[in-house]
Amino acid sequence: MGRRARRRREKRRTTKVLVEAEVEVAEGLGPARERREKKRPTRPSRRLRYPRILTGVAAAAVAATILIVLSLAPWGNDGEATPSEFIVPTPRPADIPSQGTTLGSPDAPLTIVEYSDFLCPFCTDAALETVPQIEEEYVVTGRVKLVWKQFPLPQLHGEAAIVAAVASECAAEQNAFWEYHDMLFLNNKSVTFNIENLKRFAQDLGLDTEKFNVCLDEGKYMDKVAADYDEADRRGATGTPTFFVGQTMVVGAKPYGEFKKAIDDELAKLGETSEAE
């Protein structure tokens, strides 16, 4: 029995399967199942999803890297700094001697000492309006020399006042104090005095930037600034700007006429003193 009976059973089973399949097709169940299977959402396997997210992260990393590299690349200036947007001062006549923070002939009979702050509005008015007239009438003619002393007031003008004072001393080290002084006053309303801009001022004035930057970064003249401040305090200065025209104290951005009177009086006194000697 064995072999024949088994063959008959297999034949019956195969026939049954074929008949069932024919019935399904005839009743339209086949396409329906296909549609059902199509409708079922095909979720990518976890294995496939992770690479897709990693691709997204990689794309973001590449984009950010390109942006950062481009931002560091010099653009259209062959590696030089971007063209300055600062107001650059007009150079003073070359025949006015200057040494450190002193402007004018060392032999000038009268000395005007100014205790001032690069961020104070009244100091700015004095520096841009009054002092140039004093320079023109008295300094160029060798009768007066101007001496700048640092009197930064951080409580009024922020820490930047001290940093600017140190920066101006770094410029003085390269005998460019007065150019730097003008640069600071011309730009203090439009430019923030942070380290970067203070360095760019020096660069725009053609200073030795390497030397200047080291000087500023080290805060090389902090002690000098503090000493000037103490001196102003000792001499009774309470606000900025405070001028000492000889022995006469002039406080604030006074009109030129007031300075002129004080200077003439002091020069006259000196003349009397010289004659007396």
Added chain:
Amino acid sequence: MSDLLRWGALAALAMAGMGVAAYLAYSHYADQTIMCAGLSGCDAVENSEYSTLVGIPVGLLGTLFCAGLLALVLARVARLPLTEEWAPLAAFSMTLAGVAFMAYLTYIELFVVEDICIWCTSFAAIVTIAWLITLVDVLALTNE
């Protein structure tokens, strides 16, 4: 957070970011002082050499970035072909790149320029929040 709410929030953030960046771009081209809410850093940052990228102000790049993000969001909300599958990942990648670049710019502000611009910080915050929202979709995708 529902799907629509997330994409709506992204659209709102993209528009806010576009406003902030467009103001910075306008200030750059009009050569105007930036209103800085009583703080001092905006002009220092704006005048910094890092405020442009290959000659293009970063404010303009930010505007284009947000416009791109907004376009993506609108395409997804309109259920344009492929957006259902790809928009979450594209938004995630875009905002992640934005977060990375803004992190770099914030580093520059803090340690190179040594001043903070409130507008740039706001933009960085907007991009970061947008990225966190897109992260929800992406994490959901990994947890399915």
